[in-house]
């Protein structure tokens with residue numbers, strides 16, 4: 473049987489990159505996929521691709537920074553399916569600058585999407601998961617959230633912060649049957665890396681023992697495992713998926 477059969481799964485930032493790969497993987501594994509993002513056309517395309525894999529899929533424009541929008545989507549999903557099994561807090565952005573150059577707008581925007589957005593979505597589903605006595609919340613941290621990175625004061629703070637969320641919620645929600653884990657990808661080939669100069673990408677490849685960047689599907693596989701009952705004793709963990717970048 474597929475590992476995520478009929479699991480109602482909300483995935484944020486699911487219109488492209490790692491989020492899209494995760495939506496497709498969940499679709500292959502039998503999940504009911506709720507594609508949430510801010511890009512309407514790409515949402516529609518992602519939903520079509522999930523349906524083409526035989527999955528039930530719905531799409532919503534949902535900006536994770538807007539609490540009312542998050543509550544509205546969570547309410548609709550509950551109304552339609554009666555439960556929420558998995559939340560993948562994947563939506564995230566970068567607005568890089570060195571400490572001395574970073575504007576308050578850059579700082580606030582990244583905190584708003586990457587940290588506050590995850591708080592909104594998790595708080596919105598937590599009561600339902602607790603009432604079910606079962607659920608999974610997965611957070612998109614990063615190797616930058618373990619080791620820091622040049623030019624990423626705001627982003628690093630959020631990705632460290634997500635590890636704090638993960639460990640705190642695993643303590644708070646674990647006793648209620650809800651598992652909370654984080655994935656810390658290394659450098660993955662998605663549109664997020666589009667602004668990174670080729671010489672920097674070449675340097676990244678050279679530093680990874682596997683001598684290549686990761687593919688979105690290689691992160692999606694880990695989310696699918698963590699969302700499944702095969703990971704039933706994994707809680708409060710931060711799984712690094714970086715090809716050994718930090719060895």
Ligand code: NAD
Pocket residue numbers: 484485486487488489490491508509510511534535536537561562563564565585589612613614615656657658659660661662663664665
């Ligand atoms: P991406 O930029 O390709 O995709 C991010 C998606 O999030 C986009 O579809 C975008 O529209 C959506 N999004 C942005 N703001 C949003 C908002 N306010 N509300 C809802 N959706 C919003 O990024 P990616 O590379 O696929 O990264 C996905 C996640 O993985 C991010 O949290 C990122 O920080 C993390 N991550 C990525 C890498 C990497 O190398 N690509 C490494 C480590 C961690």
